[in-house]
Amino acid sequence: MSASILSRPRTAPTKPATRRNGFRSNRGSSNRGGGFASKLTVNGLLIIGSAYMVVPVLWLVFASTKNAADLYGTSAYALGNFSLFENIANVAKQDGGLFFRWLGNSVMYAGVGAVFGSLISVMAGYAFDKFQFRWKDSLFGFVLVGVLIPNTATVLPMYLLASLVGMTNTIWAILIPVLCNPFGVYLARVYSASYVPAETLEAARMDGAGPVRSFFSLGLPMMMPGYITIALFQFVGVWNNFMLPLVMLQDQQLLPVSVGISIWQGYSVPQPEFTPMVITGSLLSIIPLLVAFIMLQRFWKSGLTAGSVK
Amino acid sequence: MATQALTTTVRRQGRALAGTGGRTAALFLVPFFAVFAIAMIAPVIYSLVLSFHSQQKSGLGFGEAKTVFVGLENYVQVFQSETFVEGIARLGLYCLIYIPCMVGGAVVFALLMDATVAKARKLFQLLVFLPHAVPGVIAALIWAYLYTPGISPLVQALQGGGIQINFLDAHMVLPSIVNIGVWEWTGYNVIILFTALQAVPREILEAARVDGAGEIRAAVSIKFPLILPALSVIMLFTIIGTLQLFTEPNIISKATASVTSTWVPNLWAYDAAFIRHNLNQAAAASIIIAGLAAILSLAVTRLSSRMNKS
Incomplete structure (x- = not known):
């Protein structure tokens, strides 16, 4: 591998x-x-x-x-x-409050990626850790290859495919890719190994709980700190993503704030009166992230550790 | 019948969690691999197909363009393109400056934070991590303003000291973009390395102190070798990250003409798809970038596992 x-x-x-x-x-x-x-x-x-x-x-x-x-x-x-x-x-005021529409879009894209994308990753990571099945190693190999392929290298291919099926310039062009978080699967496997003892699951099975039930009532709550960490990183990753929405979306109403601000920056070159709006907009767009990071310090630190320290 | 029973028992021997065979595992894995297939595998396959084809107009250029199989011709054209090769070379130069600065800076800062005399570690951790909460677009915007004469306190201060630097001219723009990357990523890696340093066993450092090793000696010959595994993971992700270089030059290109529309390979591919409307070449370029990432990460993992063994 x-x-x-x-x-x-x-x-x-x-x-x-x-x-x-x-x-x-x-x-x-x-x-x-x-x-x-x-x-x-x-x-x-x-x-x-x-x-x-x-x-x-x-x-x-x-x-x-x-x-x-x-x-x-x-x-x-x-x-x-x-x-x-x-x-x-x-x-x-600008363009009838378009900026807040962009902020809202960013919250939606990043929120869906964080909540659902991370759940998908956590489920997969849990299965890789706790279940025995055929082709486990080669499937996990796929996940690792996914971790190693740079995001931007798949953005254009994704665009090409999306335009083949007519999905560019829709929210799905963003919402589907943000669900895919291979690094989250890797992290979730680590978290599952360290937070969820096999004995607990065995006890649950004795009591007659099926694997799905024991995941939702035991495994997932025990992995909650890991889930929050993965979700936080995915939220930030999607919030910061620039190339994907830039390529996929043309309708200004659908843009996230990162691309929106860069459009304003383009305006500010011939019209300097746009500059204060670019700067103020930039500040407004990082405040949610700063607050999230300061409040969730405990989680991102453990996330960085689990990802990199052997 | 009999063989089926046999395989079930064999499988159960692995870990004593019954009911966790292939069918249950599939339930947990299907969501992830479905989005993985849609968002990564399918786009790459479709791009591979596109990259072997070309749009050719018949005869005098009238009528519909036809899709023709051209083999490796797109790849040949991409590699023959002067701007693409220049982009690759520029990316190489970027790596040569960026990686030592960023990784070196992170190591030094983490070691300083781990020094016995360091104060207020928690505060420093939070402060160095701050840039990571700033999206790449905003980071590039902030620095673009900090590089612009007339608005930048930095340029102003340097002028006050009698130094005239145009951060955005043809020679300085590459180091200027390197600086944005260093600003964004150093703190993130400081946290990873600092956590690794905290896991260095106390006893070893104590023993070294008894043997008369000073703080600097201990940092260089004990702590540094022990964080090498964390460092190799950082190298891996840094190299993958540099191949993604797109956002910063894209933003800076609006502030200066020194950054062309084909400045790095990702910009080249974007330009091919949306300005030159040659999707086949864009696909070939994306595949080349992904391939490059694969080769480099393979090289880094090989190298680091050899280093860890010896």
């Missing part, structure tokens, strides 16, 4: 990690690790690195409070005339 690194899912080593972390911070740095200079260097470098990550987003926040004249006229982090609400009003 081409993906020998991925082919053996392991359980996520989260528990020892937290224990060790706590252990360490209790010890503090007084008795080891050097003096003031190294403390300054390490933390100074960490601050510089984080600043590089944060400053562009901060710029977006500041820029969205400015109107077109201030944007080009005043220093970047100075507050000009505070026009954030005016900018938001302009965004909302």
